[in-house]
Amino acid sequence: MTYSTHSIVRPIAGRLALDFLNTANWSSEGRVVQEKIAGMVDLDVWLRALDLFNAIHPASVEDIYAFRSNLRSVFLDGPQQVDLDLDQHLQSLKVQAPSSIESLRCQPILGIVAVSAMSLLNDARELKRVKMCPGSDCGWLFVDETKNARRKWCIMETCGNRAKAARSYARKAKA
Template sequence: MCYSEGHPVRLIGGRLALDFVNTADWTADGHIAHEKLRSLADLTLWLEAVNLDSKPLDSLANLIRYRASLRQVLLSGGDPSSLNAVQALCFEDASSDPITRRQPLQALLAASAVSLLADSREHERIKMCPGENCGWLFIDETKNGRRTWCSMESCGNRAKAARHYARKKNRAPARV
């Protein structure tokens, strides 16, 4: 299953809210480096990958704004104001009708985020991949808590290859 640009749908976050935030690649300063949800078809593919109803009721533009806000809240910390911020995110829509303001997908994502923020053990294990223009969030569920990369298949291997290249480039030529 791939997005319209051919990138595979990868679910590495470990929780629904994290996997949704990971539908974009992020720069170190929190801007989007690469958008994966470029169309409703891309959103439908992601929904199918996470086994949710593939008929989104939320507009794509609202969901992308919501995703950025949700990411900020997840990175901000697990204090009570973060929980309030997630709940407030469900009601940011301009509509005044409370029934239509709370969109189904946003409500599911908020519930996932609240469960992450409410449990300090969960929240303490949220990590951000240091890969260049990745910035994906994930739960480090390793016993020793030392997972660094979103996945070794992508960012981890690129970092290892870059270190190897740098060592090889800086190595003095052998004298004969």
């Protein structure tokens, strides 16, 4: 199920870099089980939903996949473990002094995501609040911004409800 065919874009992560990582559902082993960006049309749908419709596209979908996979490893394994080459993507921005919000939106998307990732990775307080949804074949990352830091699910209406229903079913089957 891709964004252009069935899926609704739900930016739930709290940060652009994490919403970018959530353009796929992940297995517990770290492989993609459901791809939401199968082509540039899907990327356009995602960019429009995040109000980044003027962002410049990468050369290919494979570039998106490689960057996303490496970025996910950085968040899960630590920045020193993976050669993400964020500097390359930051240099690709070629940012000039912005004259408007619109001029900021007209940057290369991987560069914009790299800036978001760098911001998050360099803030230890935020980084320790990055969590992964324990839902079956979900693996989405999000910033837990709750007061008591007890958010567990990416979206309670999907992963949380599935887990609650499974526990209820197991209790009834056991009785």
